[in-house]
Amino acid sequence: MGNFLVWVVWVFAAFGCLGSGVAVVSFSNPFYSALALIGNLGSLAVLYLLLSSEFVAAAQVLVYAGAVMVMFLFVIAYLGGEADAPWAGGPTWQSLAAVLAAGTLLVEIIVVIGLKAGGRLSHQAHIGRSFGSPAQIGRLFLTDHLLAFEITSIVLLVAAVGGVVLGAHARRRYEWGSARLPRGQAP
Amino acid sequence: MTIAMLGPEVSWYLAVSAFLFATGAFGVLVRRSPLIVLLSLEIMLNAGNLALIAFSRHHGRGDGQIFAISVMAIAASEVVVGLGLIVAMSRKRVALDVDKLNFLRG
Amino acid sequence: MIHRPHVDWLALAPSNALLTAGAIILLASVFLPRPARRPFSAFLCAVGFLVALIFAAVLYSHTPDAHEEIAAAIRRDRFGALAQMIVAGSGLLAIGISYAERSSDDHIGEYYAMLAAAGAGMAFFVTANNLMTLFLALEWFSIALYVLCAIDRELVGALEAGLKYLVVGGFGSAVLLFGSALVYGATGSLRFGGIANAVSSQGLERDVVLLFGLAMIISGLCFKASAAPFHMWTPDVYEGAPTPVTAFMAAATKTVALVVMFRLLVTAFPQEEHLWSVTLAVIACISLAIGNFAALVQRNVKRLLAYSSISHAGFMLIPLATGSELGGKALLYYLIPYAAMSLGAFGVVAARERELGVAVTLDNLAGLGWERPFLGFSLAAFMFGFVGFPLSGGFVGKFYAFAAAYRHGWTWLVIVGVAATLVSLYYYLAVIRALFMRSAAELQLAPAGGAPPREALLHVSVFACLAVAIGSFFAVQPLIDLAGHATRSLPL
Amino acid sequence: MIWGAWLCLASPLAAALLITLGGNALSRRGAGYLATFATFVAFIGAAISFFSLLSHDAGDRSHLSTGWTWIAGGSYHSGFSVLVDPLSTMMMLIVSGVGGLIIGYSIGYMDGDPEERRYFAYMALFVFSMLLLVQGGNLILLLAGWGMVGLSSYLLIGFWQERHSAIAAAKKAFVMNAVGDATMALAFFILIQKTGSLDFGDVFARQGFLGGWAINLIALGLLGGAVAKSAQLPLHTWLPDAMEGPTPVSALIHAATMVTAGVYLIVRTHPIFEQAPKIEDLAAGLGAATLVMAGLIALVQTDIKRVIAYSTMSQIGYMFLGAGLGAYANGMFHLMTHAFFKALLFMAAGIVIHALAGEQDMRNMGGLRELMPFTRWCFLIGSLALVGIFPFAGFFSKDSILAAAMDRGWYGYLLWVAGLAGTFLTGLYTFRMYFVVFGGQRSAFVREHFHHEGHGEGPFSMTSTVATLAGLAAIGGWIQWSPFWHPVTSWLEPVARPLVEPANWMEWTSSGTALALGLGGIWVAWLLYGARRPRPVPRVAPVESALVHKLYFDEAYDLAFYRPAMRLSLLLGRFFERPLIAGTGRELAEGSVDVGRGFSRLQTGLVRTYVLAIASSLAVIAVVFVAVR
């Protein structure tokens, strides 16, 4: 019974996930795309839950769907989301090749997983109750993955500084740069 | 005191992850708006995360989850820098269209 | 009960030194008056790189035996230490080249902080011992580099370069991540050694998921090393980014990407050598072909050097692909003169750029050799070194690379490398031709008013590059010993 | 004795070097005196050698002195050595003696030429070269001298270097001689391979080991050299053109000494030729053919020097005939007498030319006998000696060669007939020349241009030489009169024992017939050119035209060798060198650039393309990995 319920939830979450994913890339307005991504992240969180990763699921909702997407929406709002036709522009072969490449990758991964599904991937390990709990995650972060934790913080710091540097107003015009064209044509 | 896994086995999750990855890649490949390209990148990273967590469950080991959490932070960082760039571009009145960013080529 | 792992501070010292320097720079630039910022930040950054260099050297000498540190997240060995030395040296020289760059005036503190952060990330990256640290460190320095590329927002190309780098880099990271996930899924381990153990203990040599993951990881790392066909971002980013940043990227990024690729492949995937070695050999050939042929038609010198760096990725993939001790030695040795030569070459380009105020093309390089004999001579020497002429380490490097390929039984790869060198000769000579064999009268643009600023630091840096490039030809024995000990610290 | 030989060799070289290095420090006339003096010193050296050889027994008359190892390669080496033996001594005497006389004559002849010094340096160089040729102690030095005389000849033919014809003639002479040098060198290569040495002694001692084909090839190679140098068929065409040089040069090089070197070569290497009788016969046959042909061509030539040149070819034909038959001493004897009278003829002709302001065309001459009595008599002596009229020198030497031919079976008789025909022709063309130049009325040209330069018919240096040579031509032949006494033959006996021993009746028959035919030739010439009312010259147009064109040899060579070579060179340049050799590189470079342009075009600047490249490459690598495993 529990199994069936899980299946039902999985099917909803999975299709929600795929549908919102497709929506992200096919909306012409970035604003809608961003909204669709939130849906996507949410369904992912559900999938994480089904995989017994409570902490990650929570973090996904809080950090991603919460913080990051808000930032996204903010920027989109700031820029005034210009809509573009999702398929237009660029050489035709580019789009065709894009479909081909993405499709090939998809087929390949599916085939690879399918090849393996009958074998190893069907025997999941049994896990302890604490698996995926904040306690376990916290312990791991402070023991085996101490360094990863630290690095993550550094990367965030770097990114924050970078974001400021890039996003901030230029304080001063450049004096002699007016003649600077990157390709060396004389002005 | 262990729990067996309920619901679909890991390969189904992986299939979803693969689909997401392909969708994200497709988005990067065809979209011209840098914002949507960034969103597509997020989808790809999330596909990776889903795979990590699925495998983490599969092996019953926690390090996949740790990885996934770190990736979230990384994804956030990339978004920050990416959005910073996009804002800077709009300040410089550069069209927000990656196809028009072809000054450098050849 | 939490058992905090033992932290080997010495192993982290090079990164930490740089991080500290970066942090101080950031803080100080807020408080310092504007005129003092540049000298102070540059000085502090230089101190950071210098200390990192010294720490790396100490690390090298104090690590006769490799061992894993901090819950096996990193590996302290001579291999990593030598790569750290190269990175730190490159950073130090890049500062000299950057110093007179006025375009980043707005964010001078951040510029040097980011440089230090990128250096720290690279120093960390080369010691990575599991897929997570690898990915995180890669993102660490990548993000710093994205920012550095776009830091001069006045430059039209810079933003474009930054965004291109970010998008393509993000894609590469995602690929790398997914590959890591697959490898993790197949083996249940993130640790390099654990992967290899799992493969041999569980008989995963022909596991499709593992192999698929490996393919994705190789793609991700080749992207960073700008090996073709993952190279396409390189020319645009190298051209668009501020020249000192390009210099640093060309030298350091390639170094760490190749070094880590070697480490990863030989420690985590020794059983799959039959696959990755041939694949990398083919990638090397493609890089050689594309890099060299495309460079033939370039007029912009930075772009030309970018293609040259692609072709050099090919050259250095040759020893890497062999996965042998000789190959590792060859790779590490080659990186030393290569890093010096690319830094120096971009340094000269930077000097010319500042003098003229426009992007440097072959045409407006005309007469530089005679007007500024030192810079001209140095650039010529670097070009000859890139070709692999004697009296520069490039010659010995190529020799070792080809020797490694031959030892591996790949005579065909030697031939390909030789043919590629021949093609490359044409455009390297074109630079020298522009430097010396045309008079300045042919130059359309007059230098932008009066004598250019005397850039003592840039000259010192270029001189140091020259000294390394030429010195490595004569001092082969010590350097090859250094590389040899470093390589032997890997489980070959 | 040996030091005499070294002195003989060194003094002309020293003179040449001194004149060259001295430059303006040496007066023009001084250069002439220096060269003459050096040549006479050489003559003294030769004389010393000669007399000291005389003091030795007949069996001990071969002395080799090696200065140093000149050339060496592996086990083969040859010294720079001089050989003093009867043959070389005889040649040394002729060369230095006649050479000295002619160089002395040149002092007057060349007086006033702005480049006199160069002339005398060349002349001294020539004497050195010729002496090296005859004195060289081994075959390679002989070849060295051989080449050097060719060089001197080139330099002297082209002495008036602003004249196109002179330069062309010089080049032609050199190249044809180079052909001969090359065949000789090839012969030497066989010798080195087979015997490991080029010393006369070793070679002649070991030639028995040589196979039949080898010895024939060697002899053929040597004959090639001899034929080229001595202007025999088929390499004879350069000699008439060589008359572009100053007349003393023609006298010394192209009459008295160098051109006769072929005879010397055959005599010197006779042991080889004796092993290859077919080649010997060939040599004799070529000599006979040349003597007839040259005589015929000489009949129609109008340039006085060319007539003498053809007569030289013809006379050398006699010498080849003799040497080829094995009558070495006779050949050498004729060589010596020929040196006297031919030099005399040239010198006398030179005086005429000098007096007529450089005119050489006989049709413009005539009636000079009263104007230049001295020259006329000397010329007459020379002509009679040439035709072989008793008691002048030619009679003794030429007739003995004809006699030798009779001792050689049916082939000998064939050659004998040819030689006799040549005698008739000699009489005819010689006296045609004599009558045309000295007889008849003074032509308009003579009246206009004839002039004496103050003293007699020329300066003392010229007249004295001509007088001396006239004396020698008159009495020089009496040294040997085969039926009665033969010192020359016995002198050369140790070096070259003759193969034929004509009986006395042969000598008499030959002498008589030859004398008669010679006189007949003179008579006919008198009828046609000398008589008060000359008969019309019978003309057969095609034959005459062929003769005027020298039997079309030049044209044939031009067509067979020069033009094909030029054409080949042109074609190679146009269709091979430029498109293929020079073009390949360019094509490759352009191709590479095109490839590069293609790659560069792939770099669209679109970030999506870049991502696409990564994605598709990834797909490929992954497929390969999974498929190959």
Add this chain to the structure above:
Amino acid sequence: MLTTVLIFMPVAVALIVWLLPLSRLAAGGVALLASLAEVGLWIEALVRFDFDSSGLQFHQRQSWFSDLNVSYHVGLFPFSLWLVGLTAVVMAAAVAYAVWVGRERPRAYFGLMLFLTGAIAGVFTAQDLLLFYAFFEAMLIPLYVLVGVWGGAGRLGATVKFVIYTMAGSLLMLAAIIVYGLQQGTFDLLEIGPSSSDWVFLGFVVAFAIKAPLFPFHGWLPDAYRESSPEVSAVLSGVVSKAAAYGFIRIAIAKFPGPTSDLRGAILALAAIGLVYGSLLAFRAPDVRGVVAYSSLAQMGLITLGVFAVNDLGLDGAVLQMVNHGLISAALFLLAGMVERRTSTGEFALLGGMARGRPALATVLMTTGIIALAVPLSSAFAGEFLILAGVFQQGWGWAVVGAVAIVLAAMYILRMISGILHQDVGPAVPEAALDLRPGELAIVVPLVGVLLALSAWPAAISQRSFPNDQPQQAVRSQFRAVSYVVRETQVTLNVSRGTP
């Protein structure tokens, strides 16, 4: 040690010239002094050289990198000694000419010339394959710049073509060196054993064939020889081409006896074709330099014939002819330069009649020319004679071709001499064009003097060009007869001491 000094003294002076702010006069003077000192050093080596010894002399060995057994190992064999001498003399003449002419940017120029001197000396003395290669390549650097900066109007194309052609060969050689050295486990030329690989052999041969150049690898030759300044052309054809012939002797035939005899026919055929082909084209060349250039092609073919005869005569002759041709072509190019300075052209159509009133020019040019066409008694004749006598033993046909080519040589050299000196005064020859000045005579007369001295005594070289005067034996033992044995005994001694 002396060998090292021979190599690095010029390089050191080059650095001085580059770095010190010398005046034009001082730079030229220092360079001239250095190149004369190089000649002096060589004479010192010649005097101290023991021609009876069969081993390497003045040798010095220092490990460069030991894991692949590469070392700095230099030394002199008799033929190396002669070639180093040729280098010193020709370079001195070239530098002197440059001083006389007064090249622009003198410090760079003379530094490069000195650097080139050292590199060439290195090529002729290196006893390690990789070191040989390094010097071989190092020659290219100064040449590229010397041609490209100080050349004529078409210099850019010419210099790129030259370098790319040469590098194509050198890179093949690098591949061959790697294969060969790693197979044998050492790169030391004295220790490395023979190989039977045709491919490796071809790698070396093609490299040398391009450098020489041999037909059909001479695409770079006409342009490079025409567009360089005369003294650089002199060095190119006089000395640099000899590096190739040296390589044939020292490496190709010595280390690859099997492939040499397998492929001898083909190589001899190429050399013979080149000999005739070069002669024919020299005969059509419209200008002085063209004649000398194509004659160089022919001469290198001839030298190759001698080398690949692989017998005593051929090898001795080849070494002798290398020296001869080096001096001859250097002198001819310098003379061509002197003529061009007076008339500003080298085309025969515009030249002529220069002999009148210019006795020194006429004499020197004529003397050089007639030595060049190998008139018997000249040293060139001795060299060609030995070569052809040698190759005759491999097959009479080769010698016949050679003999034909000698006749052709007579034709084109005489054409050149006449074109400059004789007949009508050419339109480009001004009345005021002077005879050779004493300074110019001081440059070429020594070259001609050496040639004349060699003509008097060619055996001075041909008898002393190989250890023990046994070329074939030396080649067969791969030039390691004595020294190698000594080394082996030392090794065994050490071993025996090491294992009690």
